Amino acid sequence: MQASNMDIIRLTLDTLTDSIFEQMVDIEANCGIFSYPPDVLRECIRIGDTYACMDDETVAGFITVDPAATDYFDTSLHIVNVNVATAYRRQGLAQMMIRTVCGYYANSHAGLMVTLDVEKTNVPARSLYEKLGFVASDMSSENGPTDLVMVVALEQLIA
């Protein structure tokens, strides 16, 4: 299925199925970079603002955002985690998920920035974010010197 035809669903602990959670744990464990353990993934879902991109019953990718982040601005929409299953990579899925999900916050976060931390060595992710219009800022990452903080205006991202 093309990325643009896949459903994006908001995950809650009430509706989360074992199948969806197990697929997310597997994608996270095999993502090739630092992996969040299952309890952290579950906590992200509990807090809210985690979305899965579904190819029928298969989780193709997922994203968590923090709409109340205060690390780099008074408030920003912070991309906490974005992950695409290896079989679905390079099909535009991450671009579609980021634009679509950030678009859900167009009214609540009008005029605000979208922020994220990315490992300096994570070339695929940095390329993705640059393609979406993010630029490296000179702010120090809360993750330490291994990471960059990248920012873009929400309006520019979802235009």
Ligand SMILES: CC(C)(COP(=O)(O)OP(=O)(O)OC[C@H]1O[C@@H](n2cnc3c(N)ncnc32)[C@H](O)[C@@H]1OP(=O)(O)O)[C@@H](O)C(=O)NCCC(=O)NCCS
């Ligand atoms: C980074 C990641 C989310 C990209 O997902 P994706 O769905 O494959 O990305 P897209 O298909 O939307 O790619 C969009 C653009 O990003 C860039 N890009 C994506 N993967 C790339 C790679 N392996 N090498 C170089 N550029 C890459 C390209 O510019 C690409 O556009 P193109 O395919 O037209 O050349 C995916 O590789 C992933 O899940 N990686 C592991 C987890 C991770 O690193 N998350 C980010 C943490 S900050």
